[in-house]
Amino acid sequence: MSKLSQFSRSLAIVKKDMLIFYLKGPVVIMGLLFPFFLFGAFLIGRDLSHAYLFVALIAMTAFFTSTAVGPTIIPWEARSKTFERLISSPISITTVLFGDMQASFYFGLIITSFISLTAIFLGIALNLLIFIPVVILALLTFSAMTILMSSYPPTDVPADVMMLSSLVKFTLLFISGIFVPLEKLPWYARAVSAISPLTYMVDALRYSVSMHGYFPLWLDLIAMLLFSLIFFFFGVVIHKRVLEKRFT
Amino acid sequence: MNIEIIKAEHLTKYYGDFLAVNDISFSVHKGEIFGFLGPNGAGKTTTIRMLTGILNPNSGRIEVFGMDMKKHKIEIRERTGIVPEMANPYIDLSAMRNLRLMGRLYGMKGREIEERSVELLKLFNLYEKKDTKVRGFSKGMKQRLSLAMAMLPDPELLFLDEPTSGLDVMSARLIKKIIREEQKKGKTIFMNTHNMQDANELCNRVAIINHGKLIAIDTPEKIKEIGAKSNVIEFSLSPFKFKEGIVDGRVEILGDKVKVYTAKVDETIKKIVNYAERENLKIVSLNVEKPSLEDVFMALVGEKNE
Numbered sequence: 001m002s003k004l005s006q007f008s009r010s011l012a013i014v015k016k017d018m019l020i021f022y023l024k025g026p027v028v029i030m031g032l033l034f035p036f037f038l039f040g041a042f043l044i045g046r047d048l049s050h051a052y053l054f055v056a057l058i059a060m061t062a063f064f065t066s067t068a069v070g071p072t073i074i075p076w077e078a079r080s081k082t083f084e085r086l087i088s089s090p091i092s093i094t095t096v097l098f099g100d101m102q103a104s105f106y107f108g109l110i111i112t113s114f115i116s117l118t119a120i121f122l123g124i125a126l127n128l129l130i131f132i133p134v135v136i137l138a139l140l141t142f143s144a145m146t147i148l149m150s151s152y153p154p155t156d157v158p159a160d161v162m163m164l165s166s167l168v169k170f171t172l173l174f175i176s177g178i179f180v181p182l183e184k185l186p187w188y189a190r191a192v193s194a195i196s197p198l199t200y201m202v203d204a205l206r207y208s209v210s211m212h213g214y215f216p217l218w219l220d221l222i223a224m225l226l227f228s229l230i231f232f233f234f235g236v237v238i239h240k241r242v243l244e245k246r247f248t
Numbered sequence: 249m250n251i252e253i254i255k256a257e258h259l260t261k262y263y264g265d266f267l268a269v270n271d272i273s274f275s276v277h278k279g280e281i282f283g284f285l286g287p288n289g290a291g292k293t294t295t296i297r298m299l300t301g302i303l304n305p306n307s308g309r310i311e312v313f314g315m316d317m318k319k320h321k322i323e324i325r326e327r328t329g330i331v332p333e334m335a336n337p338y339i340d341l342s343a344m345r346n347l348r349l350m351g352r353l354y355g356m357k358g359r360e361i362e363e364r365s366v367e368l369l370k371l372f373n374l375y376e377k378k379d380t381k382v383r384g385f386s387k388g389m390k391q392r393l394s395l396a397m398a399m400l401p402d403p404e405l406l407f408l409d410e411p412t413s414g415l416d417v418m419s420a421r422l423i424k425k426i427i428r429e430e431q432k433k434g435k436t437i438f439m440n441t442h443n444m445q446d447a448n449e450l451c452n453r454v455a456i457i458n459h460g461k462l463i464a465i466d467t468p469e470k471i472k473e474i475g476a477k478s479n480v481i482e483f484s485l486s487p488f489k490f491k492e493g494i495v496d497g498r499v500e501i502l503g504d505k506v507k508v509y510t511a512k513v514d515e516t517i518k519k520i521v522n523y524a525e526r527e528n529l530k531i532v533s534l535n536v537e538k539p540s541l542e543d544v545f546m547a548l549v550g551e552k553n554e
């Protein structure tokens with residue numbers, strides 16, 4: 001079976017995910033409303049530069065939107081008994097997961113692109129040559145992360161995965177240099193930050209608004225690339241491994 | 249023409265320590281309806297999941313269309329339609345969108361998908377509901393749509409896991425009629441069922457599985473012959489009063505009817521008549537029949553159960 005036809009079949013999965021999951025309540029709440037409330041809370045009573053705010057806004061938006069859809073797709077499919085038919089069609093598990101990952105990615109891309117327009121109102125000189133690749137790479141990383149998130153435990157209760165993935169997401173949010181810049185953190189906190197993919201997005205975004213980053217830009221990009229490959233690879237491996245447990 | 253479409257050799261499947269399918273081998277020929285028959289928990293669904301490549305057997309080998317399942321899963325599935333047990337269409341999508349999704353997953357072209365979908369929706373009496381979300385469908389409608397989804401790419405081989413279970417007579421009949429028509433077009437059908445009547449009416453050959461073991465595999469007629477040396481004597485007494493041990497052979501008491509499975513027809517009937525006379529009971533009815541598929545099934549499965 002050619003790679004190309006598997007890719008075009010993954011688009012059928014994307015379309016299905018868009019039609020079914022983009023408008024589900026939890027997705028809208030976790031992916032759209034939540035980051036804005038959080039951002040509002042972050043904003044109140046602070047005197048921060050526009051560039052700094054913009055970076056925080058984009059990072060939170062990209063992070064929450066691209067991780068809103070993904071974690072619950074497979075558990076939801078298992079629960080509503082659609083999963084078995086899906087994986088008995090002529091596509092590989094990898095294709096299914098690649099489709100689900102793209103669905104997360106496009107959701108993030110649409111909303112983040114829209115929110116990026118705030119750069120105009122905030123009067124930010126945005127270097128698009130940096131900004132666009134950084135956002136795309138970051139969205140890919142976070143989307144790939146959702147594949148890993150949905151892989152274990154092999155539950156068919158979407159709320160369980162939702163809870164676990166929220167826990168991970170919030171932990172990452174607070175250690176990623178959005179609220180406190182990396183250079184102001186003690187060394188041990190910085191070491192913890194290094195394990196969060198969000199850290200590298202935030203850092204790279206600073207370059208796009210002509211601020212200084214903590215790591216070199218190339219390192220940020222490579223780190224995100226590696227994270228996305230690792231997330232997807234292990235996500236697929238674990239999904240394959242626990243597949244049998246999803247049929248009871 | 250005896251082309252082997254499915255060939256299963258020594259399939260064995262464990263769930264943890266539990267042996268669900270125990271070293272079964274069989275083959276299914278082109279153009280036949282092959283029934284896989286067994287009580288709940290016998291291992292039917294597990295077997296179909298192995299044959300469709302969803303579960304890997306712990307040992308054994310599967311060939312479909314002459315290709316090894318391990319190496320050619322995707323190619324095999326391109327030519328196969330599957331209705332899993334209890335699989336639902338997507339309830340948030342319309343019937344038409346469910347069909348389109350299937351078509352895309354099978355790599356069909358847009359036009360082809362539209363035409364074939366309309367044809368199938370009409371065949372399954374779902375055309376008026378084509379743009380309705382499946383959420384509102386009845387069980388029978390969902391099952392008909394499921395079958396339509398499996399048939400969309402016009403596959404050579406269909407796997408159906410209990411296609412008529414839990415459906416009303418109308419839906420079940422429609423589905424059976426369509427299965428027969430598919431066979432006439434030269435398609436091969438593998439179906440799981442625990443409905444004897446379906447198996448008897450539809451299948452060219454049946455395999456009987458119990459506790460993960462194959463215990464018989466043949467045409468329904470031949471399987472009935474396994475029990476042909478025994479006859480079924482069914483009778484009813486009024487007022488009803490009967491105990492095992494009055495006659496020889498296996499006795500089943502069903503309400504106010506008694507079924508006796510025995511080879512000795514003459515002797516048994518005389519015993520029943522004597523008993524009725526002695527106890528002053530009226531014989532309401534008395535029939536001697538060849539065993540049905542169900543009777544044989546019960547005899548085979550019942551034996552192995554103890």
Ligand SMILES: Nc1ncnc2c1ncn2[C@@H]1O[C@H](COP(=O)(O)OP(=O)(O)OP(=O)(O)O)[C@@H](O)[C@H]1O
Pocket residue numbers: 244245247248263266268286287288289290291292293294295333442
């Ligand atoms: N995922 C699983 N984990 C553990 N045990 C399982 C699993 N799936 C099935 N079993 C067990 O394996 C045995 C065979 O199950 P299977 O579903 O194949 O039976 P079946 O013949 O299809 O039954 P039914 O007529 O009820 O559909 C059963 O005892 C069942 O409890």
Ligand SMILES: [Mg+2]
Pocket residue numbers: 292293294333409
């Ligand atoms: Mg079953």
